[in-house]
């Protein structure tokens with residue numbers, strides 16, 4: 001007799017601080033038979049999995065070793081088909097640059113039931129941690145969320161930085177450290193002032209969070225000098241200085 005498949009819950013773990021998972025996400029984490037977690041998930045969160053729950057790392061360091069996406073998908077589907085409930089815990093929000101949709105497409109194609117619990121994305125949490133409002137009545141009425149890692153872009157197509165610059169307002173870049181020098185050049189070439197403030201927020205909400213400030217003209221050099229690394233969110237726009245009393 002085949003068991004009824006378990007449900008796969010795609011859960012956002014939040015940006016880092018274990019206090020920033022949602023209440024619903026925490027409950028699912030506590031009751032799941034299997035927890036499959038990413039590298040950017042706080043170890044403390046995993047301690048709240050129920051006794052006997054299987055914990056599987058799906059961690060992929062950039063360019064490093066770890067299970068392939070196909071292997072992760074296969075494991076998730078296998079557990080669910082054996083009747084186990086699976087908490088697929090992903091950093092931030094599972095549907096923001098996290099390949100959550102790709103995993104769920106495989107689960108869905110396998111006929112396994114699934115749902116999603118939104119998470120606090122680093123795209124919003126990192127600016128907040130740095131006391132930067134994403135939008136502001138005086139300074140920004142739009143916020144554009146973009147990847148600095150072109151491989152993550154739609155169809156592998158390059159990001160249209162001129163369009164991003166032209167949208168005005170705030171620009172929030174994920175995975176943007178390696179490409180920061182070219183990104184700044186492109187934004188300036190597309191008309192953003194070289195004096196525009198930029199913040200680089202590394203490991204937002206983790207104990208070793210670090211914020212580096214600069215402008216489009218100098219942040220790439222400064223970031224390199226201080227050794228800024230991913231995970232980091234780059235925020236560009238006048239809002240960066242909005243609460244510092246000297247918004248540009």
Ligand code: SAH
Nearest residue numbers: 092093096098121122174175203204231232
């Ligand atoms: N789904 C995640 C993003 C996954 S892509 C989310 O919603 O947050 C991974 C990128 O997210 C990192 O390269 C970095 O740009 C960003 N990121 C994730 N956690 C972060 C944190 N605590 N501080 C700064 N950036 C973070």
